[in-house]
Amino acid sequence: MEIMIQQASNGNYIDLHVHSSFSDGVLTPEELVERAQAEGLSAIAIADHDSVAGVAAGVTAGKERGVEVVPAIELSVQFKSYKDVHLLGYGLDWSDRGFLERLNDLRERREGRSRDILAAVNNRLASEGREIIGFEEVSTHAKETIGRPHIARAMIGRGYVDSVEEAFRRYLVPCNVPKRYWPMDDALATIRRLGGAAVLAHPTSVSILRSELRSIITELVGLGLDGVEVFNNMAQPEEMAALQRITGDLGLVATGGSDFHGIEEGQEMGRGRGGIRFDGALLVPLKVLIEQRRKL
CATH class of the missing domain: 1.10.150 (DNA polymerase; domain 1)
Known part of the structure; x- marks a missing residue:
């Protein structure tokens, strides 16, 4: 099965997974927007680790430069014995007081x-x-x-x-101290309560065994998972193709992002492994889902 999406027919490219200096990125939200504009991206999602502190500045800068900034967050989650599973939340109400207190x-x-x-x-x-x-x-x-x-x-x-x-x-790494994680069911319920869409980030970081990954994603759908980051820098082309099949079979939203921090050698905003770019068409079903959640 051939992987989508190498080139967008209308030149509309996006990046739905970038980090700012409000978590572990190098660039400020304003600098991320400036970089996105320079890269010719129409939209980015600032998805900092366990923080939405950079969203407001990013949205404002995006409006000034004509780059859509999707509010997002990346939560560190535990699912059964799988620790440090990363869950992306898109379009959620990032001003919710209870959520901010938890963060x-x-x-x-x-x-x-x-x-x-x-x-x-x-x-x-x-x-x-x-x-x-x-x-x-x-x-x-x-x-x-x-x-x-x-x-x-x-x-x-x-x-x-x-x-x-x-x-x-x-x-x-030798001096590491274990993290504490959100329980998966709680994280998924929180994103849904805030009107957002929950997407499993770089799934091959959870497991590289395709049968196991399909089983995990299927179970997560039952808990409220909305999508999978099919196109990412951790997966090989054949793994992205497999993720695309799983996503299609389960009726999930497919997203793509670079996981850009500004510190990884050779990693570029708006590009995945092998230089693939992320078609703006990926954002459409995600935005439709978010809009439906807001009406509930």
Whole structure:
């Protein structure tokens, strides 16, 4: 089965998965919109990890530059024994007070985890005879939620490593502290309650076994899953074709996104593995679904 979508017939391209400096991206929401305009994209979705703090600025900048910014979020979720499953929520009410309180609680927990990881990294640095890194120094690299990429950038600034990849390999992975996750059923119900559409991000990060993945996605549909990020940077072409078949068989929405952070070598906004681009037609059924949810 041939993968859609290599080229849009009308040149209308999008990217439904980018990160800003309000989570673990490098660029501000305004800079993301500027980059999207330069790349010729008609729409992007700012989907920060457990945060919607950058959405308002992104939407405003998008209106000024003629780039549609879809409000979104990427939640870290647990489903059965599968941990750190990423769930994208599109078009949800990002001003809901209860939701913001829940995100603030998650942000505080994440900050505590980041402090513990930094303490472990500093122990390793001290054993190497290097000066430790203060949390305040790390926080200068983040707008809101502080995570491991911000520690990596602080280490690069000190000259301790040459790249984010090296920081993770030598320090951040060995010094990792387990996350706490949203239960899948709760995350799906929350996105639906807020009028949004729930999409499973880069599914091959959950499993590369196609029969297992089909079984997982089928079960998630029963819990309220709306779509699958078919076109992404983690999947090989044949895996994207398989995801496309599963999505079609189950009547789900298919989306595509680069998972752009601005720090991965060779990764570009608006492009997936092999240089494929994401057709603007992917946004149409997603927006239809979101509009239907808002009317309920």
